[in-house]
Amino acid sequence: CCVISNANRTHITSTPSVLRVIGSFYHRNDYPNRDPRPPRSGAAIAAIGPITPANDTTRNTMSGGIKLLHENPEQKQLVLDDFERVSGLINETVRYVSPVIHMRRTSLEETVIGEQRIGPYEKIALWYGAANRDPEIFDDPDKFNIMRSNAEKHLAFGIGRHTCLGKPVALMQLREFFSQFLSRFPDYQLTGDWKVAPNNFVHAIQEIPIRLKK
Numbered sequence: 001c002c003v004i005s006n007a008n009r010t011h012i013t014s015t016p017s018v019l020r021v022i023g024s025f026y027h028r029n030d031y032p033n034r035d036p037r038p039p040r041s042g043a044a045i046a047a048i049g050p051i052t053p054a055n056d057t058t059r060n061t062m063s064g065g066i067k068l069l070h071e072n073p074e075q076k077q078l079v080l081d082d083f084e085r086v087s088g089l090i091n092e093t094v095r096y097v098s099p100v101i102h103m104r105r106t107s108l109e110e111t112v113i114g115e116q117r118i119g120p121y122e123k124i125a126l127w128y129g130a131a132n133r134d135p136e137i138f139d140d141p142d143k144f145n146i147m148r149s150n151a152e153k154h155l156a157f158g159i160g161r162h163t164c165l166g167k168p169v170a171l172m173q174l175r176e177f178f179s180q181f182l183s184r185f186p187d188y189q190l191t192g193d194w195k196v197a198p199n200n201f202v203h204a205i206q207e208i209p210i211r212l213k214k
Helices: 002-008 018-023 041-048 052-071 073-081 083-097 167-184
Strands: 102-106 111-113 116-118 123-127 205-207
Touching: 052 073, 052 083, 052 167, 052 205, 073 083, 073 167, 083 167
Parallel strands: none
Antiparallel strands: 102 123, 111 116
16 A cells, blocks of 8 residues: 555545555545544455455456366366356356355354254354355356356355455456456466465465466
């Protein structure tokens, strides 16, 4: 944010960009009428939220999708035959990869899920990978299928009031990435194994070696 703010300091306009507003949390001289006190954490999270959460989901879905398409060339060919199928590719890749592994919530009242009783104010772990491969929702859930009719029912971005603020940004970036990458490098090849960071919160893909071919 500091770098972004510095880069824009000479381009002050009457309608500051989103990035400038975020940067102003660190450089408040850009906005002399602002409250000089540091922002409350909630305000900072609300402003940065649409950008940083989309980062984890997007970059790991990109890498995971590249690997899945390499391992399933018939699925890649479906996209190459009709780029309108990119939306299905995105939803199915996000479902299959489930880049965010879990979140923790607190129950507010007693309920039963399946055969499991959950009391009020219990700490609960939400395992997104399990939800996104629920056989009661997805047929043949361990199969990567970009033509899956209900792939958008995945919960990788959360649901309801807990839906990720960065979801629209992530979907926009993923659509642009897969459309551009596959149109330019349809014959790319993986040249080695990927490296996944030891992380119990995000499915963090650190390296994935590929060779680009035109």
